[in-house]
Amino acid sequence: MAQISHTVHVALGERAYDILIGPDLLDHAGAILGEKFPGCRYGIVTDTEVARAQLPRLLASLDKAGLAHQTITVPAGESTKSWEHVQIVVEGLLAAKLERNDLVIALGGGVVGDLAGFAASITRRGMDFVQMPTSLLAQVDSSVGGKTGINSPHGKNLVGAFHQPKLVLADLSALDTLSPRQFAAGYAEVVKYGLIDDPEFFEWLEANHAEIFAGGPARGEAIARCCAHKARVVIEDERETGVRALLNLGHTFGHALEKDTGYSDRLLHGEGVSIGMVLAHTFSNRLGLAPGQDAGRVAAHLRKSGLPTTLADIPGSLGSTETLMAAIAQDKKVSRGALTFILTRGIGQAFIEKNVDPAKVSAFLEEMRKA
Amino acid sequence: MAQISHTVHVALGERAYDILIGPDLLDHAGAILGEKFPGCRYGIVTDTEVARAQLPRLLASLDKAGLAHQTITVPAGESTKSWEHVQIVVEGLLAAKLERNDLVIALGGGVVGDLAGFAASITRRGMDFVQMPTSLLAQVDSSVGGKTGINSPHGKNLVGAFHQPKLVLADLSALDTLSPRQFAAGYAEVVKYGLIDDPEFFEWLEANHAEIFAGGPARGEAIARCCAHKARVVIEDERETGVRALLNLGHTFGHALEKDTGYSDRLLHGEGVSIGMVLAHTFSNRLGLAPGQDAGRVAAHLRKSGLPTTLADIPGSLGSTETLMAAIAQDKKVSRGALTFILTRGIGQAFIEKNVDPAKVSAFLEEMRKA
Ligand SMILES: NC(=O)c1ccc[n+]([C@@H]2O[C@H](COP(=O)([O-])OP(=O)(O)OC[C@H]3O[C@@H](n4cnc5c(N)ncnc54)[C@H](O)[C@@H]3O)[C@@H](O)[C@H]2O)c1
Ligand SMILES: NC(=O)c1ccc[n+]([C@@H]2O[C@H](COP(=O)([O-])OP(=O)(O)OC[C@H]3O[C@@H](n4cnc5c(N)ncnc54)[C@H](O)[C@@H]3O)[C@@H](O)[C@H]2O)c1
Ligand SMILES: [Zn+2]
Ligand SMILES: [Zn+2]
Helix, strand or coil: CCCCCEEEEECCHHHCEEEEEECCHHHHHHHHHHHHCCCCCEEEEEEHHHHHHCHHHHHHHHHHCCCCEEEEEECCCHHHCCHHHHHHHHHHHHHCCCCCCCEEEEEECHHHHHHHHHHHHHECCCCEEEEEECCHHHHHHHCCCCEEEEEECCEEEEEEEECCCCEEEEEHHHHHHCCHHHHHHHHHHHHHHHHHHCHHHHHHHHHHHHHHHHCCHHHHHHHHHHHHHHHHHHHHCCCCCCHHHHHHCCHHHHHHHHHHCCCCCCCCHHHHHHHHHHHHHHHHHHCCCCCHHHHHHHHHHHHHCCCCCCHHHCCCCCCCHHHHHHHHHHCCCCECCEEEEEEECCCCCEEEEEEECHHHHHHHHHHHHHC | CCCCCEEEEECCHHHCEEEEEECCHHHHHHHHHHHHCCCCCEEEEEEHHHHHHCHHHHHHHHHHCCCCEEEEEECCCHHHCCHHHHHHHHHHHHHCCCCCCCEEEEEECHHHHHHHHHHHHHECCCCEEEEEECCHHHHHHHCCCCEEEEEECCEEEEEEEECCCCEEEEEHHHHHHCCHHHHHHHHHHHHHHHHHHCHHHHHHHHHHHHHHHHCCHHHHHHHHHHHHHHHHHHHHCCCCCCHHHHHHCCHHHHHHHHHHCCCCCCCCHHHHHHHHHHHHHHHHHHCCCCCHHHHHHHHHHHHHCCCCCCHHHCCCCCCCHHHHHHHHHHCCCCECCEEEEEEECCCCCEEEEEEECHHHHHHHHHHHHHC
């Protein structure tokens, strides 16, 4: 029997699904799927690194349950979220003769989840899929909520679909093979949930930090609380016409930095978000909105987690302030000229501000470069 | 003021929309859109032939209404429903800096409608779009109901999305520049609606045939009745889990023939459907389900419309019966081994039969080849 330590229900009516969290779910995936989806065949999408580290456990459990499956392996890394690879995955699912009522499994981090979910959404005009997130970022963020897609030369995530999974299986022990740097990057998104509107959770993270990083029971609890938070937001605003945008706290600055560093190993997504969240708090302070000590407390907690928190922490040299501003203006959270930012009145008090003066952002970035 | 001769409402709840039919709607598209969608910018997708024949009227009316627009032109023909071209269209829409609340216009036949609708559905995770069908087939069938997509090397329409348009504008005079052969091919789908479950409509078509082909008021009425029929079916079964499959009458045989002739000019889609519908009636007769004279009456009406009705009408030589059977078995209406066909008890009495014996189909095809 699989041990399920936490269950989070995403109440989206006819698109409702459960997030199951537990220490060994991949070893029991076959039994869980066989019971929930009788008669289905499976197309597994994963990347080369996850295939090495985690796929054997999944395959063994599918075989044990007598479930038919076929695997499509793509290269690891952000550049796999491309037209080229979505075509490879879709044609692979068709070649495997999967039918509309069969299932796609996304086994991997956010890259595999976004790619496989999008591929499922357009194969035979929509196949169902199951998320099996293996990175911390994917377990607390990308596997929940139905945003799927790939990148365009015009920007990240500009091509895709809203397509909710039928089930999310978050296996806690899968995180044991994740690199510490990737774990820390995912942790930035954990902290984000506290900073948005849950100061008590941020305090709890400060108190339980060591246990979360060591893999104690607080890790599962942290993940479950993040999923519950995200589920709540998604239920309220599935298609991001309002409050869901709060989940972008730290992301406008973060995306600009990711773009500037070429979406490379110089700066992981979560690392950009870490710096971005500190910048969002500091900028809010400069605008007279938030107390300065909150920015300091946020930075201290992220730094303790091994995350970068300042522009100077990014290896190599950054582009000009103009280049960064251009990236910010191109970000999709721009609406007809005005800059939209997630600002804050302090820890746990973020809000959407649609009328930010670009000149103030630019001056603030200048200040930060010199800091 | 635009003359709107017929309006059909597609009552799909929050995805509801209107089909407007009239003699000169392209000349008034700007006024109609400007009123319905204030503040939108437009990305027009069309093909080379329609760009020559109809685009100038649309551009003039958008300009007159002061609406901003940009045009993406793709090659005419079925091979444009491809990965290559969906990528070109999506990247073109992004390059035009269209935002999530702007609109895509599909101006053309079913190829442009399927391609542009799909591109809209995956750009920025879903942009709205308007269908402006310019072929008879598109006006009576493909522009209504939200099926969008492209072809895969594994088969037709295997990649795509369900994505309903916000509005359909069917301009009757656009059909004046359509070739007679294409008009006849579209007419096969008109006849289909009568054959499915509306024998009175089939009789009305027999009586009004000349006026429909000549472009009299019966043409608009025929188109409106087809749209109303399709709307009814789509409302009942938006995602084709049941009755919507009846719209595939004649299509299982037809698709096999299209595949065999390489989706080329040798056999247009509607021409394959024409032969397929006659075969479906004749096969139903051989199975003891339908009177033989109905097949004859169907064939006579289609032949009068300039459509092929027998295998021998297809220019060039056909593949073997085994090849045709393989194509039939690969058709997506196959469910776990058993063959599904739309059969009939006579004109206007079609039904879905999920347990057709492949041996009987094969023997029937052998007979038809020799006929
Ligand atoms: N859909 C959403 O709502 C959403 C939300 C946030 C982020 N995202 C997307 O998620 C992506 C980032 O996700 P990510 O950080 O998981 O990146 P990722 O998928 O690239 O994973 C990071 C690296 O860790 C490896 N890996 C993953 N799990 C492992 C394991 N258990 N053992 C060993 N190696 C493992 C991967 O192979 C990869 O090399 C970005 O593309 C981002 O846009 C999407
Ligand atoms: N989505 C659906 O529900 C659905 C239903 C039926 C068919 N389809 C699809 O529709 C496609 C067939 O559509 P089609 O028959 O319209 O083909 P098409 O779009 O290729 O149009 C046929 C030809 O006529 C030209 N043309 C169109 N309108 C014209 C005009 N007014 N003046 C001059 N030339 C014009 C086109 O350039 C093309 O060369 C197929 O791909 C089929 O799969 C989709
Ligand atoms: Zn993020
Ligand atoms: Zn058809």
